[in-house]
Amino acid sequence: MDRAPGLSVRLKLTLSYAGFLMLAGTLLLAAIGVFLLREGWLQTNEEGAWRATPGTTFVRGFAPLALTVIGFLLVFGLLGGWILAGRMLAPLAHITSATRTATTGSLSHRIRLPGRQDEFRELADAFDAMLERLEAHVAEQQRFAANASHELRTPLAISKSLLDVARTDPARDTGEVLGRLQAVNTRAIDLTEALLLLSRAGQRSFTPEQVDLSLMAEEATETLLPLAEKNGVILETHGDITPTSGSPALLLQLTMNLVHNAIVHNLPRHGMVWVTTSTHPGTVMLTVENTGERLTPHLVSTLTEPFQRGTERIHADQTGVGLGLAIVTTITRAHDGTLTLTPRDTGGLRITVQLPART
Template sequence: MTARLRLTLGYGCFLVGSGAVTMAIIYLGMRYIPDYPLTAANPRATGTVSSRGEILEALVKASSAALAVLAVIGLGGGWLLAGWVLRPLQHINRAAVRAADGSLDHRIRLTGRKDEFTDLADTFDTMLDRLQRSFEEQRRFAANASHELRTPLAITRTMLQVALADPDGPDDRLLTRLYETNQRGIEIIDALLQLSSLDKASLATAPVDLAAVAAQALEAGGAEAAQRGIAVSADLRPVTVQANEALLRRAIGNLLENAVRHNLPTGGSLTITTGSDPSDEGRALLTVTNTGPHIPADAVETYLEPFLRGRGRTADPDPTRRGHGLGLALVSRITTAHHGALRLTPATRGGLTVQVSLPAGPRDRAPGHTS
């Protein structure tokens, strides 16, 4: 039994039931008519006057006919009314069928007055948007991951073939290159494993001073910044967050590494700050800002996808600036796992500002770190 048929029967039964109740009330009221012979009010009238029994009998017949008409009207009108009410569901069902067949580009875009059906259609369209973006990201991820993992394996195979063809055996440069290529593949796989584990495992968290963790990450990455001549400034105000310290340090380290490697060749700068989020007192805010080349606003969100770098999917020709394209993707996953928010904002003159907002924990009165 379809929903339309159930609604039709419901409308018809309600209409017939209402009519039956009305007729019953009239019938009960007519029973109070006196049960003695009635005479006409005009003595000259020649017609006969119906008795109470005849009136009640006629009322029952008329009521039966009226209920039959109401039943027909209720079922017919209920069928049309149910079809009109359920018409939006037909659009939603067609979109769901197309989505089940693999077509995610169709949208309902239900028009009309705002009601439960338009809310459902808008929610379904939003779900399709997210699914389409997710599937497209997964397809790009599979293609990029295959390319990234294939490259070091192909290089390794070539170098092994050269080594096997050399009668004097491999030289030290070949072995060093082979080791670096193998290490690159291991780093890629380790990063992928971390991305996968963040989607499944629950984090063991504890109160952590965000400023202290940022200071440790800055100390670890300060040597590379100094080597490249990048001026580093920090304003690390104490704020406690509930987080996994190792993952938080890895996220901040990745942000600093990106800020250093994607900076200006000369005269670059980097700024890192921590403290309470000005827009929300219950959250902590980490901000990393660096100078660098101009970044299109419509391309900045793609940086969060695995294997997509500032140069697209192409690795930097400078091996000291080369990355795997997993740094910001890992930062995004770590932030999400901590119920935080990550925002990337390109600067007008070039460079990037990354803000990580995390839920704040108990207040920490430890002194801040400023340099």
Template sequence: MTARLRLTLSYALFAVLTGAVMLAIIYLAMRWVPNYPLTAANPRDTSPAPSRQEILDTLLRISGYALGALAVIGLAGGWIIAGRVLSPLKQLNEAARIAAEGSLGHRIAMTGRRDEFTDLADTFDAMLDRLQRSFERQQRFAANASHELRTPLSITRTMLDVAVADPGGQDYGRLTSRLQKTNQRSIEIVEALLQLSALGRTPLSLEPTDLAEVTAEALETVRKEAETREITISADLAPAPVLGDPALLRQLALNLLENALRHNVPGGAVTVSVAPSRLTVSNTGPLIPPDAVDVYLEPFARGKARTAGGGHGLGLTLVADIIQAHQGRLRLAPNPTGGLTAEAALMGVEAIREPIEHRP
């Protein structure tokens, strides 16, 4: 049975039952009429007047005809009404079929008055929007990851081919050093990809963590790189207890600091501040157009400074995913004089009332 047929039968049955109840009330009311002898309205008319029983029998017979007519009208009207009510479902079904075939660009865009069907259509369109963005992002991510991994592997193969072709003319110390750096780059890319993948599959291990403490550890890690690049780091680390994964929060601070160093210029500066539930990293550097900020969150998106620093383009992507996993908020804003300010807002321990579950 289709939904339309079920609705049709329901409408017809309701019409027949309603008519039957009304006719039963009339019939019972007629039975309570006093059984007076009935005479013709015109005394000169000699035709016999019907008795009360004859009237009731006639009423019963006509009621049967009326119920049959109501059934036919209910079926015909119910079929038409059910078709009109369920017609939006055809659009929803068609959109779902097209999406199931792999085309996520189709939208229902249902018009008309607001009701449950238009709300469902809008929700379905919003779901398709999210699916399409996610699918396109995954496609770009897979293509970029393949390209990024192919580059160091191609470099390694070229160096080995040259060494095999001319083994006597090689500086093996320099060759092994270059191979080591290229291999390290591949390892970093794979590790970053694994971290991004793990954030979407595994639950977080949440515990009270001092954001200032993990930031201080990250600062010690990048001190040497900052000295090499001749960049000054100033830090203001106030205690900031948050509920989170200490390892991921340490990675969050480290990635923001590395991004600030590699997007900087020689002789520049990096400012780090930790306030309650908030980590802010600001750096000097070249001017950044406001519309280019969102691009930095895309996997493998690099600026000139990051390319020069040997980054693999996954730092800010991993930062955004870590913050999302902690139900926080990331804000990127270009500085008027150049460089970027990144602000990570997290949930403080005092604001937690229920355990946080990771939602990718």
């Protein structure tokens, strides 16, 4: 929430208690002065200077009054301090209540503490932002678990059906059944390995090394050139040396996924893929563009979700397991980078990975 600048809580407490103390002291000094003047303990001489008049009236008369005033100030101070502290610390009670609510598993609650900016409002806003991120993360994990279960169940169900057919029809060609079983099993293995890679990338369990994204781009295009030629796609790679730091294996996997995605989601023939690296102040960029069908911004915004495959696939036999861009997203976050997907006006997609430059 945007708030107008305000006094800090520490300054508010300091001013409040200082003012309260000054008021109590003023009352005490006023009571003493009135008593002394009334009893004649303080008088003026001929020159106008103050002088003291001795006597026992001061002890007998002032002591009970002083004790009464002090007792009144004690009660007034405790009551006033309790009220002031309660008013000042009331926002903390709202934050504590929200924290207890969150510990029960309810992440939809928000504090939304009103008032001008101070330490308590800053803490409340940070807590609300944390709850929002947690809620989104939990929802994402729930969707991921549901999708992963569905994707893993599919090859198992197909395998079971093939085995049932082979068992009930002994005369059926076993070579055909074995071939289909091998294909299904390969897909299940690929999916499992992709899930493991996605998990490892999110843990940031790697030691950063010096990496040149331009070399990653060259290696990825050389490795995937046969696939591009098979699908009638032309690969073009150019750009500057782009030094960054991170995991060479993960950044190569990121580049491979992007180039592979650009090849298989392309035109049926005469498709193009452009892989470009560039440097900017404080950052380096890897951009992968491809031709293809026209994509809506809404569809593009969902492509980084696990198991999202867009609309139709041009090369259905190489579409992968639906985790390519999800893995790219996780690797980018693990390297403190940003991933941007933009539909091209003429069809296809432009994907940009921006990472911190190596200093």
